[in-house]
Amino acid sequence: MSVTQHSTWWKNVVIYQVYPRSFADGNGDGVGDLPGLIARLDYLKALGVGALWLSPVYPSPMCDAGYDICDYTDIDPLFGRLADLDQLISEAHKRGLKLLMDFVPNHTSDQHPWFIESRSSRDNPKRDWYIWRDQPNNWRASIDGGSAWTWDEVSQQYYLHFFLPQQPDLNWHNPQVVEAMHDVLRFWLDRGVDGFRIDVVHCVGKDPTFADDPRCMAGETMVQINDQPYSHEVLRGLRRLVDHYPGDRVLIGEVNIRSTARVAAYYGASDELHMSFNFPPLDAPWDPVVFRLCIREVESCLGQQSAWPTWALSNHDNSRLRSRYGGSLARANAAAVMLLSLRGTPFIFQGDELALEDTQVTAQTRVDPGGRDGSRAPLPWLSQAPHGWSGKAPWLPFPPDAEALAVQTQETASHSTLKLYRRLLHCRRHSAALRLGAWEELPSHPKLLAYRRYCGDDERIVCINFDEAQHTFALAGDWIIEVASDRQGENQLFDGTLGAQKAVIVCRKGTDHEC
Numbered sequence: 001m002s003v004t005q006h007s008t009w010w011k012n013v014v015i016y017q018v019y020p021r022s023f024a025d026g027n028g029d030g031v032g033d034l035p036g037l038i039a040r041l042d043y044l045k046a047l048g049v050g051a052l053w054l055s056p057v058y059p060s061p062m063c064d065a066g067y068d069i070c071d072y073t074d075i076d077p078l079f080g081r082l083a084d085l086d087q088l089i090s091e092a093h094k095r096g097l098k099l100l101m102d103f104v105p106n107h108t109s110d111q112h113p114w115f116i117e118s119r120s121s122r123d124n125p126k127r128d129w130y131i132w133r134d135q136p137n138n139w140r141a142s143i144d145g146g147s148a149w150t151w152d153e154v155s156q157q158y159y160l161h162f163f164l165p166q167q168p169d170l171n172w173h174n175p176q177v178v179e180a181m182h183d184v185l186r187f188w189l190d191r192g193v194d195g196f197r198i199d200v201v202h203c204v205g206k207d208p209t210f211a212d213d214p215r216c217m218a219g220e221t222m223v224q225i226n227d228q229p230y231s232h233e234v235l236r237g238l239r240r241l242v243d244h245y246p247g248d249r250v251l252i253g254e255v256n257i258r259s260t261a262r263v264a265a266y267y268g269a270s271d272e273l274h275m276s277f278n279f280p281p282l283d284a285p286w287d288p289v290v291f292r293l294c295i296r297e298v299e300s301c302l303g304q305q306s307a308w309p310t311w312a313l314s315n316h317d318n319s320r321l322r323s324r325y326g327g328s329l330a331r332a333n334a335a336a337v338m339l340l341s342l343r344g345t346p347f348i349f350q351g352d353e354l355a356l357e358d359t360q361v362t363a364q365t366r367v368d369p370g371g372r373d374g375s376r377a378p379l380p381w382l383s384q385a386p387h388g389w390s391g392k393a394p395w396l397p398f399p400p401d402a403e404a405l406a407v408q409t410q411e412t413a414s415h416s417t418l419k420l421y422r423r424l425l426h427c428r429r430h431s432a433a434l435r436l437g438a439w440e441e442l443p444s445h446p447k448l449l450a451y452r453r454y455c456g457d458d459e460r461i462v463c464i465n466f467d468e469a470q471h472t473f474a475l476a477g478d479w480i481i482e483v484a485s486d487r488q489g490e491n492q493l494f495d496g497t498l499g500a501q502k503a504v505i506v507c508r509k510g511t512d513h514e515c
């Protein structure tokens, strides 16, 4: 495999998810915003990521934290103005960072003018832009788990929503909807964004028969099971559109079906998504058996059709990786080594580079109707409270240990998770094997996970100990520890022992590396 075959930027970078409400507050109102983010771009550059995915910043009533959009081509005043977004694009580009917007095609807010028109009467020209029926079927919605249909008193029909009742689903079978949404993409591409993360893209095509689904009887929601041929047709249209633009713009889809084989289909014949999220690894417990299976599945389902994988262990919809893995700092650090050394494009969810845990919310501080506040807490920048969030108290409480885990504290500590991430990203940038190389599993003790990454004569071996006990991983020849999750022994010969919850990346002695 030659490196030039893989020269496209999105295979070479690590992508950082910015959850703007909690990243950095520029105006002191307690909610993160675009000026706050712009002011912290140098932090992201120094971290070593290559692209940012910005969760939604569009005008929204915020019933679902901005995933309920009432204007696709503007910025909510909570986050700033369109001019701030333009400045963000330009400041990111100045630093060599790509910027991806969140595109939410499946549904709008019920406050979107399109829906207000659609519900105004049965013969409104926009009636068919949404999905109206006289009778509901048994489909279930996500977030509140209730029916996916809500009765509309005004027009005396039910409308479909795969999420909250305030998020009616668009009818992508209507060509006017397709055209309007293509215009939305053009609007942002013309402004210079480098691509999109596409929200629940597998949901846009609906079963045209609207038959009851037996899986809904078992409590499954449509977002977990919807998988219709028409979504692929929609995607091919989106792909043609972005391919028309210069500069390697990228489509990364959220395909929330818990089957890697099904996810693979959304790459099409290189004419649908460039990359898709794949959630089984994010659901996995900290267990080498489960991760081995997840990785093998990715290699066999995606590798066969040369579809480029993604890896994400946290996001704004799930508990943070450290909390899910039991709160251990050592495990969180070992997980970082794994995340950043697998074959594919890794996604870092903001704050994981600080080893943050979920914040604790009470009935008084709870915001999200889906109970997902834990991972959405504000980032602690400064050691001292209020941690760089001057002015009004932030919209959610800080995560635990905010002082010890703050950026400022970790910058000055001799060892910290932040410094580990910087080193991992640095080593990845300087190793073709880690960025683009093939993946091969190596035999090891069952409590370890070991693999080789190689590209030409560049080679790395990664070994992760998932256990509380020390184990041995013997390698023939002399190998140097390039990165150790506990930072012990780096640049020294690897003697084959791996302490509890420790992970290492090793390279052959004499490898020309800059780390």
Ligand code: NOJ
Pocket: 064, 067, 068, 104, 163, 199, 200, 254, 316, 317
């Ligand atoms: C997936 C997003 O990640 C989630 O936050 C949101 O609630 C749903 N899609 C609906 O847009």
